[in-house]
Amino acid sequence: xxxxxxxxxxxxxxxxxxxxxxxxxxxxxxxxxxxxxxxxxxxxxxxxxxxxxxxxxxxxxxxxxxxxxxxxxxxxxxxxxxxxxxxxxxxxxxxxxxxxxxx
Amino acid sequence: xxxxxxxxxxxxxxxxxxxxxxxxxxxxxxxxxxxxxxxxxxxxxxxxxxxxxxxxxxxxxxxxxxxxxxxxxxxxxxxxxxxxxxxxxxxxxxxxxxxxxxxxxxxxxxxxxxxxxxxxxxxxxxxxxxxxxxxxxxxxxxxxxxxxxxxxxxxxxxxxxxxxxxxxxxxxxxxxxxxxxxxxxxxxxxxxxxxxxxxxxxxxxxxxxxxxxxxxxxxxxxxxxxxxxxxxxxxxxxxxxxxxxxxxxxxxxxxxxxxxxxxxxxxxxxxxxxxxxxxxx
Numbered sequence: 001x002x003x004x005x006x007x008x009x010x011x012x013x014x015x016x017x018x019x020x021x022x023x024x025x026x027x028x029x030x031x032x033x034x035x036x037x038x039x040x041x042x043x044x045x046x047x048x049x050x051x052x053x054x055x056x057x058x059x060x061x062x063x064x065x066x067x068x069x070x071x072x073x074x075x076x077x078x079x080x081x082x083x084x085x086x087x088x089x090x091x092x093x094x095x096x097x098x099x100x101x102x103x
Numbered sequence: 104x105x106x107x108x109x110x111x112x113x114x115x116x117x118x119x120x121x122x123x124x125x126x127x128x129x130x131x132x133x134x135x136x137x138x139x140x141x142x143x144x145x146x147x148x149x150x151x152x153x154x155x156x157x158x159x160x161x162x163x164x165x166x167x168x169x170x171x172x173x174x175x176x177x178x179x180x181x182x183x184x185x186x187x188x189x190x191x192x193x194x195x196x197x198x199x200x201x202x203x204x205x206x207x208x209x210x211x212x213x214x215x216x217x218x219x220x221x222x223x224x225x226x227x228x229x230x231x232x233x234x235x236x237x238x239x240x241x242x243x244x245x246x247x248x249x250x251x252x253x254x255x256x257x258x259x260x261x262x263x264x265x266x267x268x269x270x271x272x273x274x275x276x277x278x279x280x281x282x283x284x285x286x287x288x289x290x291x292x293x294x295x296x297x298x299x300x301x302x303x304x305x306x307x308x309x310x311x312x313x314x315x316x317x318x319x320x321x322x323x324x325x326x327x328x329x330x331x332x333x334x335x336x337x338x339x340x341x342x343x344x345x346x347x348x349x350x351x352x353x354x355x356x357x358x359x360x361x362x363x364x365x366x367x368x369x370x371x372x373x374x375x376x377x378x379x380x381x382x383x384x
Contacts (some may be wrong), residue, residue, distance in 0.1 A: 002166055003164070004164060004371065006160050006161065007144060019155070019156070021156060021160060021161060023157060023161045023165075024160070066333070067158075067333040068158035068161060068328075068333060070156035072139075072156075
């Protein structure tokens with residue numbers, strides 16, 4: 001099971017700034033291990049963020065994104081005290097969703 | 104013109120040249136220090152951006168879970184582990200180590216103490232833990248994750264390595280000896296690189312660990328997430344790497360040698376604020 005994300009969300013001037021740190025290997029599928037065999041690709045393919053049932057961010061990622069990725073974005077209209085949820089899904093079908101309260 | 108006056112003229116000309124050279128050198132030096140400052144300032148900007156997104160936090164979170172989990176042959180958690188401030192007290196423990204522990208009758212640094220707890224409380228075998236002491240791409244050893252968690256509990260606190268117990272003072276002296284001990288195929292010591300102000304390797308400035316002002320830089324940013332390879336490392340790894348780079352034999356995992364060095368540098372850094380686990384290039 002994947003490790004939890006760290007999500008920080010702060011509301012200011014009518015918009016919410018969200019910082020997400022994800023724990024993922026992000027293997028490109030191009031690297032070889034010590035015995036010369038290819039390390040199979042394993043990376044996050046889609047990321048989405050939802051606020052009160054509405055999707056505020058949707059992204060498609062590829063193997064060029066770094067290990068343990070960091071994502072920062074802003075969206076308009078979020079309220080302090082509400083929840084923001086972030087979900088990722090990788091190419092092996094593994095999924096993880098975490099929630100955080102907006103400060 | 105007689106010979107004497109020719110000589111005089113030559114001397115005057117040379118003196119003029121010397122003045123010009125000195126002025127030129129001064130300008131060059133000023134320019135060099137300006138570029139150096141610009142490079143250092145850019146490095147600091149880069150570090151500030153990286154610190155905001157430091158994956159060290161992910162390891163801290165994992166360490167918290169690991170600390171509370173019942174594990175090992177004795178199926179116990181580490182919550183009864185005494186890091187010097189009482190069983191289970193983590194706040195401020197990291198910045199007060201290395202310190203003397205009466206139950207073990209020796210001075211221990213943070214990682215050594217945590218390994219000691221894993222052995223005594225959880226029943227793990229020290230030789231098993233020493234099999235893979237440092238992170239590689241397939242595995243981050245448990246002590247690394249635990250040290251990162253414990254270090255995070257001292258974020259923003261002042262380094263206060265105790266020097267009251269005679270054994271603490273003794274090991275400080277041993278640490279100073281090791282730091283200054285020149286040996287190996289390159290006749291190196293720690294002090295060769297870290298014993299003078301203003302030294303650097305490529306663009307990296309080298310802190311002088313014998314200085315009360317700079318010794319803090321040995322602790323700042325460690326345990327650290329290295330962007331090269333994306334691995335989490337503790338001071339045990341960093342000091343081990345210093346031995347390797349000097350072409351010295353590498354010390355054993357959580358050896359007394361490293362406790363001694365950490366006591367020497369730690370006590371020198373006393374009073375400076377520790378910023379918590381960090382990120383390294």
